[in-house]
Amino acid sequence: MVKKRHIPEVSYRNPGVAELGIEVLSLGVLRQRAGDGHDLTRPQRPGFHLLMLVTAGTGVHTVDFTPYRLRPGSVVWVRPGQVQQFQPRSRTEGPLLLFRPDFPPPDTASPFGPSHWQLTTQDRLLAATAAEHLANEYAALTHAPVAAASGLLAHLLAALLLRLSLASGTQGPAYNETFLRFRDAVERDFATTHQAADYAHALGYSPRTLTRATQDAVGMGPKEFLDRRIVLEARRLLAHTDLPAAAIGARLGFPDPTNFFKYFRHRTGVTPGDFRTSLSRA
Template sequence: MVKNRHDGGHGIPEVSFAAPVGTPAGVEVLSLADLRHRVPGERLTVPQRPDFHHLITLSEGILPHTVDFTGYALEPGSWLWIRPGQVQQWDDLTQAEGTLVLFRQDFLDPATAAGARLEDPHAPVLRRPLSEDAAALRLAAEHLSSEFRALGHLPLEIHTAALRHLLAVLVLRLAHLTSPAGSPGPGPDATYLRFRDAVERDFARTRRVEDYAEALGYSSRTLSRATLASVGLGAKEVIDRRVVLEAKRLLAHSDQPAARIAGRLGFSSATHFSKFFHKRTGQSPIAFRETVRGHGPR
């Protein structure tokens, strides 16, 4: 299913996709019971950074799961979508049954990848579909799972094509739920989306709202109005939260000293970075690293 590789000994292990022998490369469907049987519990509870997509849905029970240092509670009918590069951690897999779909992004055709927004780092992690969507998603997942288990019933190339189409149906439906995360309402406007994309590109270069406003041709007030309307946060908070997330990933995933991480994130000194991080998380960078690796108080 997966292969672990470490960044130098002590960071969060990166996990690469490895298809089971004899199955199509790029996708796997298994039950959570299969996962428990295949992977020791102590390995499951270690934070990991996979380079492929995870889709998780439950048939019964409750599944606590941590993604990018935020805890989620998955319930029957809801879905968790973990994307490549995000740090995830299985908290307790003993109280849930359900389905896990693993796939490499290049398994799907470019049109599906674009339509399902597979590369969107801001897509919601947890989705709670309305009943009509939940039924359609359950059917899509069951069909995909049935076809995956039917290896040998068709020529391998036809079997692979069928899996690709069935997975496309599932991810397209998930990406375009009638009510993403169970919250009806209009999506974010174009001003916010342009700002969000600019922050994703330049957060390590500047944390000043004025710089983004100038680059995008808006006033700082316009940007703040757009972010408040779309996500309930001021423009500066959007920037700072993205910087904090990247800092957490770097601290958890590598053994780089705080001074080097500070430089990568555009801070003038390790002291400035430490003050920024502590103000927004309540922990020093080193204390956070020890906590996420299980060496400090949680």
């Protein structure tokens, strides 16, 4: 019998200053902690943001079951609720930021956006400067009153996040208002509303307008965008919980287990059970 291995949720904890909503360290320091019994290669689902800037070395990091190859200039941003994993034999170096969702100023740490991208030479220099400033102030302020430290560090973090967002292109014109409203609605209602036309109607758009806006923004139609979000959550629940596949389907708006199994297999090529088993054997 194959033993199931599910993905644990990890809560934010700053071992230096418990009340501070950000920790600034390095990938090397994180590996040192692994020597104290922390298994970095085990998949986990953090309840906080994990942001790394690779300055040296190579490796692979997996986010939501997608492996990304890392090299100098790579950025990895794992957002709360995503499943992430440090792959064995990865030896990357660079700054690592761990911060609570409520720590940065509003509108600077979107729950959406790419998990990985590559910086240009100029962007690498600008990001490294911002990250170094943040690290220096963090080292100097960790013994200051938490309120004072938090305010300054939050603004420095916001500057770095905005710089990285500009470099990733997530603030470009492709993310039009129509798509942004649709994306927010999908995030809120994907477990109960599975038809793109229903979103168009609720948002006050014609199906054609919504299709054009979504295609322009992310290169796919609204139905595919919606289906990908549903399947992603199904994968997370299959990996992270002990819920039966039928219960997961019901949670995602499929009261008939057969319909959920067909939906999942059509879009992933495997059954829910086979997907869960593959994680146990990994």
